[in-house]
Amino acid sequence: MTDTTTETWLILGATSSMARALARKLAKRGANLLLAGRDMSDLEATASDCRLRGAALAESLHFDARAPETFQPILERMRAMDGTLNAAVFVGSMPPQEEIDIAPEMLDGVVADSFTGPARLLHGLAPLLEARGSGTIVGVGSVAGDRGRVGNYVYGAAKAGFATYMSGLRNRLGRSGAHAITVKPGFVDTAMTWRLEGMFLVAPPEAVADSILKAVEKKRNVIYTPFFWRYIMMIIRAVPEPIFRKMSI
Template identity: 60%
Template sequence: MTDTNTNQTWIILGASSTIAKAFTRSVAEQGAHVILAGRRMDDLKASADDATARGASAATPAIFDARVPDTFQAIIDLASAQSGTINCAVFVGSMPAQDAIDADPTLVDGTIADSFTGPARFLQMLAPVLIERGTGSVVGVGSVAGDRGRVGNYVYGAAKAGFATYLSGLRNALGRHGVHVLTVKPGPVDTVMTQGLGKQPFMTTADAVVQDIRKALQKKRNTLYTKWIWWPVMTIIKLIPEPIFKKMSI
């Protein structure tokens, strides 16, 4: 992981999510400055107070909406005003049920903006700042759903697939300037987003995902599947021939 001291700034996009809150607690306890970005200012302020109590050198709430690019630059300016290393963790995303999207195709636009195009545009705007500093980390949270289009959530999966491909290119570009980019592909995590899905295989917790992210940052990993079992599972799923895959219900 990057140096863990008060000279670290972490921009946390989607800071109200369950995993983001666990990640915030982790870096706050290491003394980092956290910029908590999201749509719910009351929740962000509460998280900022908690981060300060846990040891963050500073905690700043900021409005961010992946569908409103006008909210992006102010966050980048806040981070740029700090000395030291700038990092960014992206936990933004939305996952409407596929049958809801089938009934209302306008939901496609928001799903893709939340899970792909909004975060990608923000990171593209942040990239020159990271290149100038010549250090830092980007954590982009995708999903195993992006590894192959499945009948139950293919719009969400398409958005996460696009984001993963973007992160791969960003890793190639920023890696030449000393910036590490980690793509995280969780399976089902016990969060608000997954409530109502019923029992899911290999479900994990937000704290376990954060522990895995920290280890992957320390080792400068490119891609992280969490739980690890999803790597062989998804490798097999990607190898299933299309004629057979079309008949499956996964």
């Protein structure tokens, strides 16, 4: 008999502000939290914070998207947890496109951080969810993945790959009662966007966390957050290529 009252969330990239906002909201409802990332002392601070905000358990785990040897201990820790297993993926990197243009080898790192690293870990995690017949995987992509733009198409391509992976994972997990949600945030007020020019309608990380939790509850498939980005991206995707290639947005 599977215990469905206990929920465990693995949060990949837990040092990001969106991830921290989600972790705090999950802590408040008493979840078990496994916070994974590279900056261990910062993860430990977030873990303490989550414990004091009500998490039944909050641990920090080392995860590096470019170091697959860090994946197995995380999967083992998840396997040892009771109840429903869930995961939320916030990893990704967005170096300035100009830097990638000078040093194209950076492309591999961006793809590993934003796509192949987390996908490989999720591939190890999926069987655990299938075996228990429950749980949700939340993959945070980006609206940048919806269409390649001159300003950040390497990052966009990696996020597009991740979105396609999430779509396939959803198709697969649905057969066993588990689920996968693709989240595409627009502009969010994080360290990544702090100094960028031309930001508008910037959402606080807490708003993204709220919409993720709502999507989990309602078993949504693909969400844009804030919601209006769905319509912005609908228009951007609809622009014919001959016109789009001359645009600089």
